[in-house]
Amino acid sequence: MDNSILFSARLSLQVALVATAFIIITGVPVSYFLAQKNFKGKELVDIIFTLPLVLPPTVTGYYLIVIFGRNGLIGKMIYDWTGFTIMFTWYAAALASFVVALPLMVKTTRAAIESVDRNLINAAYTLGHGEIETALRVILPLARKGIIAGTVLSFARAMGEFGATLMLAGNIPGKTNTMPLAIYSLANSGEWTQAHTMVILLTIMSGLFLYIANMYTKRSI
Amino acid sequence: MGLSVSLKKKVNGFTLDVAWEIEDELAVLFGYSGSGKSLTLQMIAGLIRPDEGIVRSNSKTYFNSSAGIDTPPWVRSFGYVFQDLALFPHMTVLRNIIFGAPEIPKDEKVSRAKEMIEAFKLKGLEDRYLSEISGGQKQRVAFARALIRQPEVLLLDEPFSALDHPLRLEMRRFLQEVRERFAISVILVTHDFDEASSLADKLIVYSHGKVAQVGSLQEVMNQPSSTEVQMLVNTKKL
Numbered sequence: 001m002d003n004s005i006l007f008s009a010r011l012s013l014q015v016a017l018v019a020t021a022f023i024i025i026t027g028v029p030v031s032y033f034l035a036q037k038n039f040k041g042k043e044l045v046d047i048i049f050t051l052p053l054v055l056p057p058t059v060t061g062y063y064l065i066v067i068f069g070r071n072g073l074i075g076k077m078i079y080d081w082t083g084f085t086i087m088f089t090w091y092a093a094a095l096a097s098f099v100v101a102l103p104l105m106v107k108t109t110r111a112a113i114e115s116v117d118r119n120l121i122n123a124a125y126t127l128g129h130g131e132i133e134t135a136l137r138v139i140l141p142l143a144r145k146g147i148i149a150g151t152v153l154s155f156a157r158a159m160g161e162f163g164a165t166l167m168l169a170g171n172i173p174g175k176t177n178t179m180p181l182a183i184y185s186l187a188n189s190g191e192w193t194q195a196h197t198m199v200i201l202l203t204i205m206s207g208l209f210l211y212i213a214n215m216y217t218k219r220s221i
Numbered sequence: 222m223g224l225s226v227s228l229k230k231k232v233n234g235f236t237l238d239v240a241w242e243i244e245d246e247l248a249v250l251f252g253y254s255g256s257g258k259s260l261t262l263q264m265i266a267g268l269i270r271p272d273e274g275i276v277r278s279n280s281k282t283y284f285n286s287s288a289g290i291d292t293p294p295w296v297r298s299f300g301y302v303f304q305d306l307a308l309f310p311h312m313t314v315l316r317n318i319i320f321g322a323p324e325i326p327k328d329e330k331v332s333r334a335k336e337m338i339e340a341f342k343l344k345g346l347e348d349r350y351l352s353e354i355s356g357g358q359k360q361r362v363a364f365a366r367a368l369i370r371q372p373e374v375l376l377l378d379e380p381f382s383a384l385d386h387p388l389r390l391e392m393r394r395f396l397q398e399v400r401e402r403f404a405i406s407v408i409l410v411t412h413d414f415d416e417a418s419s420l421a422d423k424l425i426v427y428s429h430g431k432v433a434q435v436g437s438l439q440e441v442m443n444q445p446s447s448t449e450v451q452m453l454v455n456t457k458k459l
Binding site: 118119120123124125126127128129130135137138141142165 | 294299307309
């Protein structure tokens with residue numbers, strides 16, 4: 001296989017894996033709080049975590065530039081302290097994928113946690129287990145199929161991220177051109193053979209992930 | 222161990238306002254469905270917060286709204302058996318029982334659980350999941366799990382209501398054995414007068430969120446405090 005295809009495939013995997021790791025770390029606690037706790041502004045939090053699912057990825061990317069760009073709200077502070085900017089690096093691609101794919105994790109995991117029988121949670125409490133222990137030993141294990149399905153869906157979404165990545169990381173060959181971006185460039189320049197290979201590769205991989213996610217969501221009902 | 226309870230709670234247009242005490246005995250909360258019996262148990266266990274009131278055992282005050290005391294359910298010493306038993310489907314019989322003993326040191330846990338398994342005639346079922354055991358066995362797992370950490374009071378929320386008649390009779394005998402063996406106060410919620418009359422040392426009759434009468438079975442049957450209580454105890458099964 002062509003070196004540039006291999007590079008893009010490897011980069012896409014790397015970006016999606018890193019994004020998914022952070023999605024699990026962030027998504028599970030956020031989903032837990034949304035499912036179990038009643039607090040002021042809960043619906044607002046839910047909306048913020050769902051918005052990237054419905055916004056055009058370019059809009060999400062635009063927000064990310066406003067926040068993490070070199071002159072952005074947080075990006076400027078980071079740049080002033082360290083001289084580093086996330087813009088046009090593979091980290092930016094991972095950040096974009098993280099933000100765009102996180103809602104899939106939160107939606108799926110929240111639903112799974114909400115479907116855990118309230119009596120089982122109460123039983124754990126009356127048996128002397130506090131909230132954290134009950135979450136770790138009863139709620140999350142019983143919601144695990146939803147969590148796995150959410151993880152797989154997020155991973156597949158992260159693999160296919162295009163718009164926000166383009167805004168934040170650019171489309172730099174050999175640096176930030178993940179598979180979707182590479183396909184865009186190849187199609188633009190009429191290099192169909194390589195484009196075909198990547199399109200087929202990405203389709204098979206995404207189909208496989210959906211199959212895995214379906215297996216888990218079906219079983220969790 | 223005794224228990225003293227005084228609870229007020231408004232939920233969705235229903236008002237619960239009850240106060241009663243029990244000694245070291247088996248008390249039955251008896252009344253129609255929706256009279257606030259289960260709500261009372263949940264508030265005793267700390268699963269629902271009363272608007273005001275007191276929950277106090279001989280050794281400890283668990284809830285006192287005027288003193289600002291509200292102990293979380295995991296610190297209260299109550300064994301709770303739920304109507305649907307609430308056994309953990311992702312754990313084996315042994316794991317379910319051990320889960321009821323979080324404060325017991327690790328090496329003691331298994332030996333204690335084994336004792337419970339022996340006492341509750343569950344030997345040979347340790348590694349089974351719940352889908353692999355019978356209804357009566359599930360009941361015994363739920364009791365073993367609730368009792369392993371030796372709670373002060375055992376709270377039973379209609380645990381036998383889903384069983385067929387012969388098994389229900391067997392479980393009543395079993396409950397009396399448990400009482401003797403563990404010398405524990407029991408509060409049993411039921412709307413089945415047969416069950417109430419065959420088990421109760423004390424009857425606490427509920428009606429529309431209030432206590433209509435407290436007394437022994439004889440007292441309640443011979444001198445019902447109102448026509449409603451009379452109807453309740455004359456109806457065999459509600």
